[in-house]
Amino acid sequence: MTRERPGNPVALDPATRAVLADFSCRASEDAGTLQDCPVRNVLDRVGDKWSLLILITLSQRPFRFAALQREVGDISKRMLTQSLRMLERDGLVARQVFPTKPPAVEYSLTALGESALTPVAALVSWAAGAHDQIRDARHLFDAATP
Amino acid sequence: MTRERPGNPVALDPATRAVLADFSCRASEDAGTLQDCPVRNVLDRVGDKWSLLILITLSQRPFRFAALQREVGDISKRMLTQSLRMLERDGLVARQVFPTKPPAVEYSLTALGESALTPVAALVSWAAGAHDQIRDARHLFDAATP
DNA sequence: TCCTGCGGTCTACATCCGAGACTATATTCC
DNA sequence: GGAATATAGTCTCGGATGTAGACCGCAGGA
Numbered sequence: 001m002t003r004e005r006p007g008n009p010v011a012l013d014p015a016t017r018a019v020l021a022d023f024s025c026r027a028s029e030d031a032g033t034l035q036d037c038p039v040r041n042v043l044d045r046v047g048d049k050w051s052l053l054i055l056i057t058l059s060q061r062p063f064r065f066a067a068l069q070r071e072v073g074d075i076s077k078r079m080l081t082q083s084l085r086m087l088e089r090d091g092l093v094a095r096q097v098f099p100t101k102p103p104a105v106e107y108s109l110t111a112l113g114e115s116a117l118t119p120v121a122a123l124v125s126w127a128a129g130a131h132d133q134i135r136d137a138r139h140l141f142d143a144a145t146p
Numbered sequence: 147m148t149r150e151r152p153g154n155p156v157a158l159d160p161a162t163r164a165v166l167a168d169f170s171c172r173a174s175e176d177a178g179t180l181q182d183c184p185v186r187n188v189l190d191r192v193g194d195k196w197s198l199l200i201l202i203t204l205s206q207r208p209f210r211f212a213a214l215q216r217e218v219g220d221i222s223k224r225m226l227t228q229s230l231r232m233l234e235r236d237g238l239v240a241r242q243v244f245p246t247k248p249p250a251v252e253y254s255l256t257a258l259g260e261s262a263l264t265p266v267a268a269l270v271s272w273a274a275g276a277h278d279q280i281r282d283a284r285h286l287f288d289a290a291t292p
Numbered sequence: 293t294c295c296t297g298c299g300g301t302c303t304a305c306a307t308c309c310g311a312g313a314c315t316a317t318a319t320t321c322c
Numbered sequence: 323g324g325a326a327t328a329t330a331g332t333c334t335c336g337g338a339t340g341t342a343g344a345c346c347g348c349a350g351g352a
Contacts, residue, residue, distance in 0.1 A: 091283025137237025
């Protein structure tokens, strides 16, 4: 029984594969470098569950805090605040305070934030297309494991 | 100062924007539909922190359990097991058991899993490019908030 | 006057996650 | 022969993390 075979036959764009192969911030070298890994750093933000949703919502237009919470739907104020701070820190979202009587705060995407929309849209697009297959796979899996 | 303005002037591919606009599974309608939202369902998997890393690792070649853990580097057995189960359930990863004396288990990407690599690679590519700006933004932000 | 909306913060409670111990079998080393 | 190691996980415990909801000060509307 051979182990770690070359893999199943697939046709994947070599350039795409190369991009992924380049991402070598794994167990290589010492653990310290894991923290500095560019992809990991950024992917941690994406893997925030809420960050992605916020980015997508803000892609339509700027929102004020309460409106943003209503639009996303099921996010707590706490997590909305926290996620927005992180996105602001990373320069993806801009926070602008208007000195009206009850101060109004508007959140919008920066140019960098906008640039993230392209790959995010690719992901969303794939998700929409794959959803049926995933749903079927889940039912199959759940039926097989009582 | 007008509120909820049309947005800052940006040049984003209209098709890209349309994809995101289409994703309207937010607070619209009742909360029940949130659970069935295709994008949310799939994005939850992406937002798993480890799922994405596992997918990227498996894009190189199939791995056995322990080898996969070593390759990813800082994932616990617990989360590796859990994430792999979810990915298997969603039909992105295939689990094959070889009945050797200590059973060998090999994990590999399915066709569906391979198809996810294209948008994931786009994301990784963007992350690599944006990393410098993000790092600078973080330093700026941290310096401004003592 | 009371109530609502604004942008948050704070506090309890619940859930999740990581580290490490533990299983059982087979091979390797001394 | 006996100890050590590797295999693929499972289990448990303590700490981190997330959620729901109360609360705050201020302003406008009924």
